[in-house]
Amino acid sequence: MRKALWLFLPLLQFSAGVSAQQRPLPVIDMHLHALSVTELGPPPLKLGAPFKYWGGNDPQHDFGEVYQRVQKTAEWNDKSVTSALTDHELEASTLHILRKRNIYGVLSGSINRVRKWKAAEPKHIINAVYWDFSHIQSEKLDADSLRRLFKSGEFKVFSEIAIQYEGITPSDSVFEPYLQMAEDLDIPIGIHIGPGPPGAPFQGAVKYRARMHSALVLEQAMIRHPKLRVYAMHAGWPMIDDMIAMLYTYPQLYVDLGVIDYILPKKEFYGYLKRLVDAGFGKRIMYGSDQMVWPKAMEISIDNIQHAPFLTAAQKRDIFFNNAARFLRLSRKQIREMR
Template identity: 40%
Template sequence: MRRMLILLLLSGSVLSVGAVEFPHGGPVIDMHIHAFALDVPPGTAACPGDEGVSNPPIDPREAFDLSRLAACTHPMRAPASDAALRDETLATLRKHGVRRAMTEGAPERVAEWRRAAPDLILPGVGFGKRKDPGIDELRRLHAAGQLAVLGEAYIQYRGLRPDDPRYEPYFALAEELDVPVGIHLGEGPPATSRFPGHESYRASMGSPFLLEEVLRKHPKLRIYVMHYGSPLVDEMIAMMFAHPNLYVDVSCNNWSFPRAQFDAALKRMVDAGFSQRILFGTDQLYWPEAIGEAISAIEEAPYLNPAQKRDILYNNAARFLRLNQQEIAADHAMPPAGASVAER
């Protein structure tokens, strides 16, 4: 009987346990959340869904004006403080039935978020920044339970290739410890070359093909490409076909890009047969409302059947993270007291 229940849960046939219904037909795993300080002014706007990133012409003689890229009818607004960003993000994750969220940021801030939601936060540690954690520090964090995913890898933002020798020790460590890696390949913020702090970013360093030597050298590495190498979808498909340990996530593109562009990319990967290698993520940054927008992009996709939606929202990540049957059953069961998943 117990085995039958677990099989039903895995298939998505059971939508509720203990009279609690999940708002999206089952639990959700978010593979891309950030525990950031509020590094933008409170109230800073971002445009969701069909009003996502616009690319108006910019006269190179004019000063860069971010507000021109966030002019929309129904903008999302950044919270008022660091604490509000944390609390609103955690509350929104719970509201949408997210049971696990890979959360990257400064280790001390991720630990703070984890203390506020120990059942929810999977700690991530990034690298490829201007100042990276050392290998010994990563070993210490892993031993202390503070490293579940090595990522986000920001190598493209440094204008460097994933197979740059300086990052080889990080991939080797992840393979040794059997820790998944999440790496950014794809677009950055709009007008990235003019965006403050991102002057080193190179679009050419976002090619999925640049990851091939890393995968060949580390065949046991679990790795997922954040943003699926957008917009180089055919290159990403070729890489997934060749390397079965390679997954992608759909974060940020699913809420901040024009829906038609996102749908075309996701459908292309699904039509190519990779619906079970696509992970859900949000990359909410400073806008907790992005979580609901990102889920809606999956739920409203007319080319996905119910099983594919469940795979993307939960099942694929459960497999990628190697959750056991007890953990999967717990994710489908009653949420912690005071953390209803049915509230909208």
């Protein structure tokens, strides 16, 4: 990005809906997925948007089976979004919303699926690489092949890095070659810091740990790699004090609001977002949907932020667009084209 490019980023005073010419203002979704509809369980699945409460479990029952039932009955939900039934429906519905709402999605998933969606919608998709150590085996990637993939220019963002599910932190030595690659090539990275599904250790992610919701797990990685552009996905919910401490200590660190902006009870989401804004970090909060197999989640999450009573119009535009444009170092030409 050219020096002081932020001076050109518009502090537009319209809503995230439509402008005077009925053209939606641009939104950058820093946390979008290209999945198969079966990856999270057999569809249809009903996700809380938001959840009404988080139910408990008698340990004599298998929690994975319990949660699969909950996603069929919606018994924990205040309101629900229902998953797409086919891969074609998921892709078509997601791309339709991107076009309708003028959303530019940082899209991750299998390499070939990301390429397929990008071919179907070249304008509104920014290619990203999903990463965990299990997934990369199926993709046949390592640090060297990943470096070549980014050097080609086809993929722009290293995200989502979901090693939390494997009990690995970004500061662990096993992840060091990938951080070095990203710093060498100046590739922005987004790291899962926060919630997975409820009861994650009992749904297959046996090494997932609650303590790794803390943004403090990023600290040694950021000390070793001061030139990295990093965003903490899910904004480290619910460990707000740790997140604020990291944002204060590391001015290069940003957050996205993926998943917490629609699954959490609204009072909890608004309280968490307000803490970040009131602490002075409104210029480093980015919109993310974490849309997986529920396309409608994108629109619900946008509307939740748009209707936040404590945010000014300028703060909303920062979250929806300006902060991500700065973080991604978009050119004035790119910004103009997105409008």
